[in-house]
Amino acid sequence: MNINFTKVISDIQSKVDFSGAVYVKDKDKVLVDESYGFANRSDQLANNSKTRFGIASGCKLFTAIAICQLVEEGKLSFNSKLSDCLAIDFKYFDDKVSVHHLLTHTSGIPDYFDEDVMEDFEELWVKNPMYHIRKLNDFLSLFQNESMKFPAGEKFHYNNAGYILLGLIVEQASKLEFSEYVQQYIFSKANMKSSGYFSFDSLPSNTALGYIDNPDGTWKTNIYSLPVKGGSDGGAYVTVEDMTNLWVALMNNQLLNESNTKKLLSTHTLVNDNGFYGYGTWIKKRAENNILKYHVMGYDPGVSFHSAYYPDSSVKVVVCSNKSDGAFDIMSGIEEAIQSTNTL
Secondary structure (H helix, E strand, O other): OOOOHHHHHHHHHHHHOOOEEEEEEEOOEEEEEEEEOEEEOOOOEEOOOOOEEEOHHHHHHHHHHHHHHHHHOOOOOOOOEHHHHOOOOOOOOOOOOEHHHHHOOOOOOOOOOOOOOOOOHHHHHHHOOHHHOOOHHHHHHHOOOOOOOOOOOOOOOOOHHHHHHHHHHHHHHHOOOHHHHHHHHHHOOOOOOOOEOOEHHHOOOOEOOOEEEOOOOOEEEOOOOOOOEOEOOEOOEEOHHHHHHHHHHHHOOOOOOHHHHHHHOOOOEEOOOOEEEOOOOEEEEOOOOOEEEEEEEEEEOOEEEEEEEEOOOOEEEEEEEOEOOOHHHHHHHHHHHHHHOOOO
16 A cells, blocks of 8 residues: 555644554554654653553443453343343333443433533533542443433434443443453453553553643643543543554454354444444445445543544554544544545
């Protein structure tokens, strides 16, 4: 693939002041391995190819894989009802809500962060201090006693709370804490040696702090803007190479059997004209109706993340940023360059 990716990326970086790491791999050949900005601005520690970055909702894919693994083991099914999977009372929830509904954002349950009602994720922690949010159960009080938004299965509506419930289902079915399950059955199997669910107050070495830039040029870290430890709806840390390894393991049926891999990557629900959602992954089709890419993304204060797998060429792209934006711009530039060669 004869593309000067470095120029494409550096041109965009100079415009958006991108901070993070970018990795592009074509089968076994690394095409891009570039880093920009600082993992720690105070100490001027630069980001590098081994830096761990938060990926926000990008890790919903891990949760979906975990659920599929448990289905494979016969511990639950995609049609299992929420009420049969968790010994928790949701008195206002539709009793038809299933695992499939939760995976595809079609459950209709209330969300703890509803973008129709709230614009600022940080508003959540005014009444519910983020330092109390360390386990999945800690999220329940934020939505457990709210009413349904619409009947189960009626439509797609992106929902973080649904993935919190999926994580709790993983815990109940596996008898492991969610982060331990993912570490053992996904990260270890996919050769994701540097990835994990880390707490803000005990981050390992070479982990990027997330930065929120203010209009006046000042900045702050995101330690008071997010839960102390990420969960099944978001908040894991990965390196760009580890995320690439995840795509390889998934597509080679190393995490799931072929049937369940196909199930996870199926277009279960329509999102927009050529956009669909599978289980934990977004799917984009071309006009001629074949798959352009499987992709995941994540946005939190101080975090932006995009990653994609292009099935026609087996190209993997990972863009991690420790700022609130920038990953989309880099991802778009890379995708445009790849498509211009007609290799996708």
